Amino acid sequence: MNRIETAFQKKPIFMPYFPLGYPDLETSVNVIEALAKNGADLIEVGLSFSDPLADGPVIQQATQIALEKGITVKKSLEAVKELRNRGVDIPLILMGYYNPMLAYGLERFIRDAVEAGADGFIVPDLPMEESDEFVEATHASPLQPPLIQMLAPTSTDERMEAIARNAKGFIYLVSVTGVTGERREISNDLGELINRVRAHTSAPVCVGFGISTPEQAKQIGQLADGVIVGSSCVKMIGGSPKPVETAKQFAAEFRSALSELRK
Amino acid sequence: MTLLPHKFGPYGGQFVPETLMPALIELEEAFVAARADAAFQTEFNKLMASFVGRPTPLTYARRLSEKLGGAQIYLKREDLAHTGAHKINNALGQALLVKRMGKRRIVAETGAGQHGVASATAAALLGLECVVYMGEVDIARQEPNVFRMKLLGAEVRPVSSGTKTLKDAINEAIRDWVTNVRDTHYLLGSALGPHPYPTIVREFQSVIGREAREQMLLDAGCLPDTVIACVGGGSNAIGVFSGFVNDEQVELIGVEAGGSGIETGKHAARFGDPSRGRVGVIHGTRTYVLQDEDGQIAETHSVSAGLDYPAVGPEHALMRDNERAFYTSATDEEALSAFQTLCHTEGIIPALESSHAVAEVIKKAPTMRKDQVILVNLSGRGDKDLNTVIKELN
Numbered sequence: 001m002n003r004i005e006t007a008f009q010k011k012p013i014f015m016p017y018f019p020l021g022y023p024d025l026e027t028s029v030n031v032i033e034a035l036a037k038n039g040a041d042l043i044e045v046g047l048s049f050s051d052p053l054a055d056g057p058v059i060q061q062a063t064q065i066a067l068e069k070g071i072t073v074k075k076s077l078e079a080v081k082e083l084r085n086r087g088v089d090i091p092l093i094l095m096g097y098y099n100p101m102l103a104y105g106l107e108r109f110i111r112d113a114v115e116a117g118a119d120g121f122i123v124p125d126l127p128m129e130e131s132d133e134f135v136e137a138t139h140a141s142p143l144q145p146p147l148i149q150m151l152a153p154t155s156t157d158e159r160m161e162a163i164a165r166n167a168k169g170f171i172y173l174v175s176v177t178g179v180t181g182e183r184r185e186i187s188n189d190l191g192e193l194i195n196r197v198r199a200h201t202s203a204p205v206c207v208g209f210g211i212s213t214p215e216q217a218k219q220i221g222q223l224a225d226g227v228i229v230g231s232s233c234v235k236m237i238g239g240s241p242k243p244v245e246t247a248k249q250f251a252a253e254f255r256s257a258l259s260e261l262r263k
Numbered sequence: 264m265t266l267l268p269h270k271f272g273p274y275g276g277q278f279v280p281e282t283l284m285p286a287l288i289e290l291e292e293a294f295v296a297a298r299a300d301a302a303f304q305t306e307f308n309k310l311m312a313s314f315v316g317r318p319t320p321l322t323y324a325r326r327l328s329e330k331l332g333g334a335q336i337y338l339k340r341e342d343l344a345h346t347g348a349h350k351i352n353n354a355l356g357q358a359l360l361v362k363r364m365g366k367r368r369i370v371a372e373t374g375a376g377q378h379g380v381a382s383a384t385a386a387a388l389l390g391l392e393c394v395v396y397m398g399e400v401d402i403a404r405q406e407p408n409v410f411r412m413k414l415l416g417a418e419v420r421p422v423s424s425g426t427k428t429l430k431d432a433i434n435e436a437i438r439d440w441v442t443n444v445r446d447t448h449y450l451l452g453s454a455l456g457p458h459p460y461p462t463i464v465r466e467f468q469s470v471i472g473r474e475a476r477e478q479m480l481l482d483a484g485c486l487p488d489t490v491i492a493c494v495g496g497g498s499n500a501i502g503v504f505s506g507f508v509n510d511e512q513v514e515l516i517g518v519e520a521g522g523s524g525i526e527t528g529k530h531a532a533r534f535g536d537p538s539r540g541r542v543g544v545i546h547g548t549r550t551y552v553l554q555d556e557d558g559q560i561a562e563t564h565s566v567s568a569g570l571d572y573p574a575v576g577p578e579h580a581l582m583r584d585n586e587r588a589f590y591t592s593a594t595d596e597e598a599l600s601a602f603q604t605l606c607h608t609e610g611i612i613p614a615l616e617s618s619h620a621v622a623e624v625i626k627k628a629p630t631m632r633k634d635q636v637i638l639v640n641l642s643g644r645g646d647k648d649l650n651t652v653i654k655e656l657n
Contacts, residue, residue: 051434104557127280154445179442
């Protein structure tokens with residue numbers, strides 16, 4: 001059983017996002033380690049890009065700072081290796097835009113990422129129509145790491161079926177139309193949306209975009225197999241004078257909110 | 264499967280979040296249906312004539328031709344189209360598609376402000392709500408166009424992220440679109456972005472090339488030897504080139520922004536700087552992109568806001584690869600000098616974007632024979648640039 005499958009043994013799982021290099025490289029590694037060791041079941045490790053068009057202001061700013069402080073793809077992969085050396089054993093999914101991966105060399109990127117200890121990839125600007133090239137490149141790796149497929153509220157049933165058919169790992173369901181960022185309320189239609197997705201796949205369905213509080217996580221955890229928390233995680237931890245302490249607390253709170261649902 | 268080819272050789276494609284894919288599919292369907300619909304074509308052509316003032320004239324540049332002493336020079340006068348640039352052709356075409364799709368709101372990006380003004384105009388004409396995203400740097404240097412957009416009823420939202428220019432305005436427009444995609448259309452102004460935009464924009468701009476070819480045959484009695492146009496994203500160039508692309512003997516030349524000079528690194532010459540202009544993916548399309556070694560998009564510089572963009576339309580990338588078109592660049596200084604030359608010799612104040620094309624004419628015409636002909640697409644007028652030019656010339 002690979003790390004991702006192991007992580008989904010008990011559901012719903014807690015999946016925070018945090019970008020490497022923010023507020024600086026060393027702190028980001030410490031933060032991700034703290035999240036991993038205090039309740040995160042899977043972490044989306046962010047790779048920075050100058051033009052993150054699917055992201056709202058919080059992640060835009062954080063990744064911009066990471067770039068200004070000199071983060072690169074190479075340094076990010078080294079940081080993943082460092083996390084594995086520190087005994088982080090949960091799945092680490094690299095989340096980033098396509099161009100830096102292409103610039104690094106797609107096959108080389110996937111090979112080096114897997115070698116460093118990454119378990120899969122999320123590439124928000126790579127819809128089904130364009131993902132063949134990436135998926136073929138993953139076949140060169142013995143691990144065959146998944147490219148996590150994303151679905152959105154605007155996806156038609158036809159698209160859901162086609163996308164879910166090839167899903168590996170889990171499905172990343174975008175809960176609302178829009179960019180990443182906190183939202184006050186959870187959409188009323190979410191249950192229906194999740195049911196539509198489940199009609200097409202037995203893969204775990206994880207929900208992201210706009211989830212900011214443990215209460216919201218709990219609400220969504222009743223419907224989904226995983227809860228993805230990005231902007232609020234970045235904002236809380238990045239804005240804290242003691243980021244690592246905040247990360248521990250943050251992970252523990254969300255995990256505890258989900259714990260009574262876990263089975 | 265897309266209804267229309269979604270790539271130009273290895274370039275183009277649809278590199279966007281899933282949320283937007285259904286909207287791109289809907290747009291493609293609407294476009295394909297509209298193209299086959301005689302009523303749509305009639306409405307579009309009628310507006311092109313009665314509202315835009317098409318056909319725009321072809322002007323023989325007698326004094327410029329004499330001064331340069333070589334080829335005879337003809338100007339395709341897109342500067343005389345309503346709102347002062349070719350951008351209106353595409354803006355009106357897409358706005359009609361918006362009505363057809365039953366959406367009520369458009370968002371647009373703008374660099375020089377010409378596409379923003381064209382979008383605001385089309386929105387006013389057709390009763391659509393219009394929001395234009397514009398980088399703060401561009402707002403400062405294209406102030407007259409900001410007023411025009413506001414007068415036309417559009418909301419102009421300043422963009423302060425990244426380099427505060429066209430690239431970042433596109434990012435913000437896409438973020439708005441992805442949020443409001445159910446009732447909002449992204450009225451993209453150049454031959455860029457995800458399929459079907461590069462094809463749609465070319466089709467709506469192909470009127471330039473169709474008219475110019477007919478006018479050349481009528482006025483000059485021949486096809487031009489060379490067609491020259493400036494290339495930011497590349498919509499005016501692809502529009503005029505499309506009229507001549509099947510005439511193999513006609514040389515096509517695109518002019519990128521050379522900024523302070525290629526060697527300074529401060530420019531927007533995607534083809535002109537092989538060390539940084541490499542194939543990549545930005546704003547939904549695969550094409551030549553100015554970027555650093557790590558794949559981060561590079562900062563660009565040009566005196567003209569409309570050419571100040573790190574990527575080039577994907578069809579140009581293919582035309583360059585298969586050598587159907589050639590691409591060169593003109594520096595800020597050359598463009599400003601060409602701007603003045605055209606003012607003095609022809610009584611025409613060109614846009615700084617179009618001045619890059621004129622700069623290439625000034626280099627090229629003297630090397631040609633007097634019985635040869637250059638057609639240059641004068642994509643827009645320069646009223647919007649007066650502040651910049653006054654500052655630069657002092």
